[in-house]
Amino acid sequence: MTQRLVVIGNGMASGRALEHLIEAAPGRYQVTVFSAEPRVNYNRIMLSPVLSGEKTFEEIVTHPEEWYETHGVTLIRGKTVTSIDRERKTVETADGIVAPYDKLLIATGSSPFIIPVPGKDLPGVVAYRDLDDVDAVLAAAEKGGRAVVIGGGLLGLEAAAGLKMRGMEVTVIHLAPTLMERQLDPAAGWLLEQEMVQRGIEVVTKANTKAVLGDTRVEGLELEDGRVIPCSLVVMAVGIRPNATLAKSADLNVNRGLVVDDAMLTSDPNILGVGECVEHRGQCYGLVAPLYEMAKVVAATLTDTEAAYTGSVTSTKLKVTGVDLFSAGDFAEGRDREEIVFRDAARGVYKRIVLKDNRILGAVLYGETADGGYFFDLLRQEADITPERDTLIFGRSFAGGAPLDPTAAVAALPDSAEICGCNGVCKGAIVEAIGAKGITDLDGVRAHTKASASCGSCTGLVEQLLAATLGDAFEAKRVTPMCACTDLSHADVRRLIVAKELKSIPAVMQELEWKTSCGCAKCRPALNYYMIATWPDEAVDDYRSRFINERVHANIQKDGTYSVVPRMWGGVTTAAELRAIADVADKFAIPLVKVTGGQRIDLLGIRKDDLPAVWADLNAAGMVSGHAYAKGVRTVKTCVGSDWCRFGTQDSTGLGVKLEKAMWGSWTPAKVKLAVSGCPRNCAEATCKDFGVICTDAGYELHFAGAAGLDIKGTEVLCRVATEQEAIDHGLALIQLYREQGFYLERIYKWANRVGMDEVRRRIAGDHEGRAALVGRFLHSQTLFQTDPWAERVAGHDAHEFSPLATIQPMEAAE
Amino acid sequence: MNAHAPIRIAIGHVDDIPREGSRVVRAGIMEIAVFRTTTDEFYAIDNRCPHRGGPLSEGIVHGGFVTCPLHNWVISLKTGKAQGADEGCVRTIAVTVDAEGRVSLDLPANLAAAVAA
Numbered sequence A: 001m002t003q004r005l006v007v008i009g010n011g012m013a014s015g016r017a018l019e020h021l022i023e024a025a026p027g028r029y030q031v032t033v034f035s036a037e038p039r040v041n042y043n044r045i046m047l048s049p050v051l052s053g054e055k056t057f058e059e060i061v062t063h064p065e066e067w068y069e070t071h072g073v074t075l076i077r078g079k080t081v082t083s084i085d086r087e088r089k090t091v092e093t094a095d096g097i098v099a100p101y102d103k104l105l106i107a108t109g110s111s112p113f114i115i116p117v118p119g120k121d122l123p124g125v126v127a128y129r130d131l132d133d134v135d136a137v138l139a140a141a142e143k144g145g146r147a148v149v150i151g152g153g154l155l156g157l158e159a160a161a162g163l164k165m166r167g168m169e170v171t172v173i174h175l176a177p178t179l180m181e182r183q184l185d186p187a188a189g190w191l192l193e194q195e196m197v198q199r200g201i202e203v204v205t206k207a208n209t210k211a212v213l214g215d216t217r218v219e220g221l222e223l224e225d226g227r228v229i230p231c232s233l234v235v236m237a238v239g240i241r242p243n244a245t246l247a248k249s250a251d252l253n254v255n256r257g258l259v260v261d262d263a264m265l266t267s268d269p270n271i272l273g274v275g276e277c278v279e280h281r282g283q284c285y286g287l288v289a290p291l292y293e294m295a296k297v298v299a300a301t302l303t304d305t306e307a308a309y310t311g312s313v314t315s316t317k318l319k320v321t322g323v324d325l326f327s328a329g330d331f332a333e334g335r336d337r338e339e340i341v342f343r344d345a346a347r348g349v350y351k352r353i354v355l356k357d358n359r360i361l362g363a364v365l366y367g368e369t370a371d372g373g374y375f376f377d378l379l380r381q382e383a384d385i386t387p388e389r390d391t392l393i394f395g396r397s398f399a400g401g402a403p404l405d406p407t408a409a410v411a412a413l414p415d416s417a418e419i420c421g422c423n424g425v426c427k428g429a430i431v432e433a434i435g436a437k438g439i440t441d442l443d444g445v446r447a448h449t450k451a452s453a454s455c456g457s458c459t460g461l462v463e464q465l466l467a468a469t470l471g472d473a474f475e476a477k478r479v480t481p482m483c484a485c486t487d488l489s490h491a492d493v494r495r496l497i498v499a500k501e502l503k504s505i506p507a508v509m510q511e512l513e514w515k516t517s518c519g520c521a522k523c524r525p526a527l528n529y530y531m532i533a534t535w536p537d538e539a540v541d542d543y544r545s546r547f548i549n550e551r552v553h554a555n556i557q558k559d560g561t562y563s564v565v566p567r568m569w570g571g572v573t574t575a576a577e578l579r580a581i582a583d584v585a586d587k588f589a590i591p592l593v594k595v596t597g598g599q600r601i602d603l604l605g606i607r608k609d610d611l612p613a614v615w616a617d618l619n620a621a622g623m624v625s626g627h628a629y630a631k632g633v634r635t636v637k638t639c640v641g642s643d644w645c646r647f648g649t650q651d652s653t654g655l656g657v658k659l660e661k662a663m664w665g666s667w668t669p670a671k672v673k674l675a676v677s678g679c680p681r682n683c684a685e686a687t688c689k690d691f692g693v694i695c696t697d698a699g700y701e702l703h704f705a706g707a708a709g710l711d712i713k714g715t716e717v718l719c720r721v722a723t724e725q726e727a728i729d730h731g732l733a734l735i736q737l738y739r740e741q742g743f744y745l746e747r748i749y750k751w752a753n754r755v756g757m758d759e760v761r762r763r764i765a766g767d768h769e770g771r772a773a774l775v776g777r778f779l780h781s782q783t784l785f786q787t788d789p790w791a792e793r794v795a796g797h798d799a800h801e802f803s804p805l806a807t808i809q810p811m812e813a814a815e
Numbered sequence B: 001m002n003a004h005a006p007i008r009i010a011i012g013h014v015d016d017i018p019r020e021g022s023r024v025v026r027a028g029i030m031e032i033a034v035f036r037t038t039t040d041e042f043y044a045i046d047n048r049c050p051h052r053g054g055p056l057s058e059g060i061v062h063g064g065f066v067t068c069p070l071h072n073w074v075i076s077l078k079t080g081k082a083q084g085a086d087e088g089c090v091r092t093i094a095v096t097v098d099a100e101g102r103v104s105l106d107l108p109a110n111l112a113a114a115v116a117a
């Protein structure tokens, strides 16, 4: 007979336990899950990206509606179990639902700790544990102002970074002298604090909260030393307590948490516990990796299989876009301990390994965390590191001699090496799945092993592992040659141009062993772009490698005539400009004058010979080329904004004009279109552009990677900034990063998809110095390329393009 | 005069035509595209793509070929034939360059006649 399994708590631990159980013994139990939260199960550790706007709730759901249906699991949502009757073997909810069980699994997680100060119950004081908390925080963030986050640990900092990205002013209050003091040593904690401060987050350490101030809702926070910080939101992220009150009231053995043995059984043999609510061998955990280990054992015990959980060593990564931080084990100083430290101030890198008897006890990595897994592995194996001690701090790539490339480094890892920390998947399991299931890509690995399916920070490793395991089969899938003239991909070519300092098209073709003497119409324009984008000062723009439109600065039409589109900055024009356009249309008998989809005017059907004269007249009225033909910056659409519109929050028209004036004339891998809307009504359609800005009361919400041509795709939020100058700088930096990384003809949305949205955010929004450097490189290139090509041609440049070599008179020919 | 003998007409100097480039010669209702390759070979073909009449003079020149600017057909300058899967052919016209670098076209008599018409 099927037995009844009741589960209390629908969280990460119980979700995973049920998956293992269903896999091992489908149908063995009739499962009922009570969930205090009114929703399906989701990946709690990804709440921070939801808070920051980098992900939506739908994207972090782990067990959708259909999962419960498919596996016959009854989910009772929004119901809190309030009592357990161990004699009658039933549980009961607050509103009187009673469910009998044969086996009971308690997975109630933990509760956020609320510090008992006056004002803690005021509206505007929130915890950070579930989606409802995130919603409450976002509702408050909408109104702007300052948020105070109490607690500078993992959760607090993720919350602070998210709130900052949502446009709030943020202060972090922390009791200890340095941030994340339980995971980081003071040096790394200090670097982290610098990073937070750079992001505009205020950090107050050694600060104790005295009271939350306010009459009907939060108005400020008072510290012990008397300081008052005005704020409209207080997020308490000071710690968690195992949620074991229900178990305790059922007279189960409860210490700090619900006590379980190695089989995950509580003091009642029909009741198991799993997750953050339990205490195992005196230890309570607050990270998912140990819970997933426990979940396997729960499934085993429920199916009468012998298994034992023996405890976990944990490692931590902070999921704040742009901050690389890793810590594992114990790194307190001690008489019998030694340490190896590496610092690179310029790059903000700090690494420290704590040793005892030549075995790793703990590791802290900041700024460069690629070797985290390697150290963690040595730590867990308690390996003797004497042989590689001298170079240990340089990590895997150095260990045992010659540096390895990343793929070789992964190949060299032992099978027991953990690749995915969240899901505890080791290398051996992935390699085995690749072979057994015929997996050929990342999605396959995610589906079959769960590696890289949670926080995603091991994605690179998994890809390298795929490459190492499948060898050429994996490579071959990924490398599409640029064209028939070479076997190299765009990525290889761009990389080699930089690495080998190739500064002309012939140099590229020679060094990279082009198979044709002069390339073709596919590779030549691409190489020309790579030249001028990579070496703006040195490379010569080879106009013979440009498509006709970019060679004559007009758009060729199907009958061989051309169209001409002058710039109208931000879509703004004047009577004088319109008059000049009308005069040109009359003078050259231009057949069609049309308003384009890009807020400007197109003159179509112009004979090639007439182009310079048309441009001369347009130039005389102050108009320059609109680059409507260019793989370059095209249009910046704007709406009327705060100068006119009753809803306008900022001067969207002005910002659009400034952006266009800063960017025009630059060459890019593919065309770039922008828009600026004055409020979220978004009349300029900024959310389908390559770069878009939505003005808000609090400032500017920056968007990127939209598409509305061959593909339709809404933009991603890049970040939120307060000032117009920041908005412009972020835009310029984005374009420059794209110019440096994009493949020819690859629009921004495709490029960003390829390199990763988070990587783009990290480089643009997260890395202040990096952003400034990108802006610098862009502006430098503009000093060389921002010229009106029309004026140049009016002045006689490339004159041969616009007149025939000879006109043979009929008379002459007939002679 | 032999009705089939081509007529040689001077059109300009080698320096007037850029390497990997092309210039147009207008002859009445006709247009002829004159090309110069990287290796200083000269070719002339009708300036009308066999596909849909695109102006071949505006294409990118690579080796002995030009890619049409409208839909990327690749045409051999030597034979006038479309390459690859595409089928079609344009007329080729002989080019001569003398010792002083003067470029002339040998217009077939029938073309010369068309020009005259």
Ligand code: SRM
Binding pocket: A555, A556, A557, A563, A565, A594, A595, A596, A597, A598, A599, A600, A601, A602, A628, A634, A635, A673, A707, A708, A709, A710, A711, A747
């Ligand atoms: C003139 C204009 C249509 C109009 O009359 O409104 C136009 C005309 C052309 N578009 Fe466009 N597009 C025009 C706005 C758009 C828009 C709307 C917008 O910009 O707000 C889009 C969708 C947004 C986008 O960029 O994706 C658009 C998406 C495309 C695409 C698809 C691009 C893609 O990556 O998905 C192409 C094809 C391509 O570029 O390969 C294209 C290509 C073209 C070309 C260049 C086709 C060609 O190669 O000859 C057309 C040139 C006509 C000419 O000679 O002027 N046009 N085109 C618009 C000029 C805007 C301007 O002021 O510069």
Ligand SMILES: Cc1cc2nc3c(=O)[nH]c(=O)nc-3n(C[C@H](O)[C@H](O)[C@H](O)COP(=O)(O)OP(=O)(O)OC[C@H]3O[C@@H](n4cnc5c(N)ncnc54)[C@H](O)[C@@H]3O)c2cc1C
Binding pocket: A008, A009, A010, A011, A012, A013, A014, A034, A035, A036, A037, A044, A045, A046, A047, A048, A079, A080, A081, A082, A107, A108, A109, A110, A128, A129, A130, A155, A158, A243, A246, A274, A275, A276, A277, A285, A286, A287, A288, A289, A291, A317, A319, A422, A455
């Ligand atoms: C913002 C955030 C970021 C995090 N980041 C990381 C990270 O990067 N790495 C990492 O390893 N860990 C991270 N964690 C911790 C991780 O999420 C937890 O370790 C994990 O979710 C614990 O799983 P659990 O199943 O024990 O508890 P939970 O996931 O909390 O699930 C418990 C569920 O039980 C419900 N419940 C409680 N009592 C009852 C009752 N009486 N009746 C019915 N339902 C009840 C609760 O409402 C809850 O839904 C993060 C946590 C948060 C909040």
Ligand code: SF4
Binding pocket: A639, A640, A641, A642, A645, A646, A647, A648, A649, A652, A677, A678, A679, A680, A681, A682, A683, A684
């Ligand atoms: S987006 Fe807003 S400001 Fe702009 S026109 Fe529309 S309503 Fe007005």
Ligand code: FES
Binding pocket: B049, B050, B051, B052, B053, B054, B068, B069, B070, B071, B072, B073
């Ligand atoms: S007209 Fe030349 S390819 Fe179509």
